[in-house]
Amino acid sequence: MSLCESDEQLMGRVQADDIRAFEQLYDRHAQRAFRVARSVCRDSGRAEDAVQEGFLRVWRGRMTYRSTYSFRSWAMQIVRNRAIDVSRHEGCRPQVAEQRGDEAEPVCASVAEQVLAHTEAQELRATLRHLPGAQSEAITLAFFGQMTASEIAQRLSVPTGTVKSRIRLGLQKLREEMPAAAS
Secondary structure, eight states: OOTTOOHHHHHHHHHTTOHHHHHHHHHHHHHHHHHHHHHHHSSHHHHHHHHHHHHHHHHHTGGGOOTTSOHHHHHHHHHHHHHHHHHHHTTOOOSSOOOOSSOOOOOOSOHHHHHHHHHHHHHHHHHHTTSOHHHHHHHIIIIISOOOHHHHHHHHTSOHHHHHHHHHHHHHHHHHHOHHHHO
């Protein structure tokens, strides 16, 4: 693993299910993604949710990425679209010029990808049983329930920061439990 790998090289590793390469991409682009989302949402909490959901979509859509395109542009467009969706979901109008037609989400290209995703989800659910209840619940709601951090916080009656901490700590423990998936 080189610290000087390009985004496209890292994304190639991500497509091979390398979670550490994904973490590097997140670390490189999270601040820019937050600025993009914040410019749309005009609210830090919603922007954080959009970044989290956007990078989750980057992970889920990793097989649709083509190295002929800039990773940064691709990822920022996903985050921007999520920020628009978050703003709409929250009942606020996004603070960007309307662009119709470019916001369609990618659909699984084949049944094989759907089966692989289902198998990975089953393995993850089995590993989640080893986490403390609060962390497992937060991760389950976020990734399987597709809830935002603020929705989870409201449901669990805890601060949004607590939810994000539980998810982060739980994901760290999952990486330790699933070393084969991270390499």
